[in-house]
Amino acid sequence: MLKKRAKQGPGEINAGSMADIAFLLLIFFLVTTTMDTDAGILRLLPPVVEDVETDVVIERNVYVVLINDADQLLVEGQMMDIKGLRDGAKEFMTNPANSLDLPEKHQVTAAECQQKIAEYKAGVASAANENDKQAFQDLLGKWEGKLKAVQLLGEYMELPNSALISLQTGSKTSYDMYVQVQNELEAGIRELRDELAREKFGRKFSELDEKKDEDKDLIKAVRLVYPQRISEAEPVDLTKKKPA
Amino acid sequence: MSRFKEKKGGTPAISTASLPDIIFMLLFFFMVTTVMRETDLKVKITLPEASETVKLEDKALVDYLYIGPPVSEALGTEPLLQLNDQYAKLDEIDPFVKAGNERRDEVLRPKITRSLKVDKKTAMKIVTDVKQELRKSNALKINYSTAQAR
Numbered sequence: 136m137l138k139k140r141a142k143q144g145p146g147e148i149n150a151g152s153m154a155d156i157a158f159l160l161l162i163f164f165l166v167t168t169t170m171d172t173d174a175g176i177l178r179l180l181p182p183v184v185e186d187v188e189t190d191v192v193i194e195r196n197v198y199v200v201l202i203n204d205a206d207q208l209l210v211e212g213q214m215m216d217i218k219g220l221r222d223g224a225k226e227f228m229t230n231p232a233n234s235l236d237l238p239e240k241h242q243v244t245a246a247e248c249q250q251k252i253a254e255y256k257a258g259v260a261s262a263a264n265e266n267d268k269q270a271f272q273d274l275l276g277k278w279e280g281k282l283k284a285v286q287l288l289g290e291y292m293e294l295p296n297s298a299l300i301s302l303q304t305g306s307k308t309s310y311d312m313y314v315q316v317q318n319e320l321e322a323g324i325r326e327l328r329d330e331l332a333r334e335k336f337g338r339k340f341s342e343l344d345e346k347k348d349e350d351k352d353l354i355k356a357v358r359l360v361y362p363q364r365i366s367e368a369e370p371v372d373l374t375k376k377k378p379a
Numbered sequence: 380m381s382r383f384k385e386k387k388g389g390t391p392a393i394s395t396a397s398l399p400d401i402i403f404m405l406l407f408f409f410m411v412t413t414v415m416r417e418t419d420l421k422v423k424i425t426l427p428e429a430s431e432t433v434k435l436e437d438k439a440l441v442d443y444l445y446i447g448p449p450v451s452e453a454l455g456t457e458p459l460l461q462l463n464d465q466y467a468k469l470d471e472i473d474p475f476v477k478a479g480n481e482r483r484d485e486v487l488r489p490k491i492t493r494s495l496k497v498d499k500k501t502a503m504k505i506v507t508d509v510k511q512e513l514r515k516s517n518a519l520k521i522n523y524s525t526a527q528a529r
Binding site: 150153154157158160161164165167168173174175176177178179180181182183304305306307308309310311313314315317318321322325 | 395398399402403405406409410412413414427429430431432433434435438441492494495497498499500501502503504506507510513514515517518519520521522523524525527
């Protein structure tokens with residue numbers, strides 16, 4: 136009898152409770168898990184500049200959006216409802232009627248790009264020091280990007296470099312209002328990009344994939360035509376401006 | 380005769396031997412997808428809604444700043460800033476940013492996003508102040524965290 140037992144070895148452990156243990160762990164993770172991924176409006180702050188160069192601001196190139204403490208909007212000197220902001224931003228970016236109050240657009244042509252590229256290539260070759268060379272190199276890259284955009288989109292109207300949307304708030308403006316305004320401005324630019332991408336490539340801008348090589352240039356080109364320049368301006372004390 | 384006997388036995392019980400496997404599969408799924416909440420919120424936050432949002436892909440490269448009225452009413456209703464697990468003053472933002480940079484590899488540092496989770500009723504003053512502090516600390520990539528608009 137004893138011999139027989141030894142041959143059988145130790146008895147099997149009952150695994151019936153395995154499921155219960157697994158269930159317990161499962162429920163723990165179910166409860167602690169958070170599926171929501173954080174989403175929001177991405178912005179790049181301007182770096183701090185020590186001595187602020189006061190650039191000559193060309194008024195027509197800046198779209199001024201002010202929000203006061205009572206969450207009211209003043210856009211380009213006029214009261215506006217937030218519903219009109221999207222179209223306002225679009226009008227500013229496109230200037231369809233070539234209005235004198237909106238940015239003057241400049242037509243970018245392939246010939247111009249090639250001429251500039253040749254010019255800057257000569258500049259790189261003949262640059263006296265490293266700094267100059269780098270500056271020429273940067274300009275060269277910029278115009279090469281423009282040439283690519285012309286090849287992809289055809290000749291396009293370019294916004295001046297100083298064109299931007301300037302957003303300023305009061306100190307008691309609600310954060311909700313601020314985000315809504317940011318959202319509307321963003322939406323205006325996104326719609327313009329979508330329209331352009333759909334017209335030229337048959338796809339929405341948001342459907343282009345940055346990770347795909349063939350889409351990369353398309354995204355760059357569309358961004359050149361409609362750049363997103365919303366300024367996170369230095370806080371300006373709105374109350375101080377008013378003469379007492 | 381044998382036919383009748385079978386009927387009496389009824390349907391055989393379904394084997395539950397594979398039940399643990401199924402549960403384990405679910406368990407692993409949740410274990411992999413789960414992200415533990417790192418901080419206890421000490422401020423009440425209702426995020427504003429927006430439609431033009433970008434998802435933050437890499438959670439490891441996001442630092443959070445919370446702004447909102449404190450949870451405990453003894454501290455009043457003025458919005459406060461919370462960093463990590465405690466209330467903080469504006470001058471604590473710089474060390475916070477630096478600590479965030481220290482934790483990451485040098486190559487990844489420019490990619491760190493500071494996500495501002497701000498209650499929608501907050502007045503802009505504190506938000507502007509925080510933004511200025513972030514600029515001074517050279518943390519320029521920020522995100523206004525929002526809820527998805529329906």
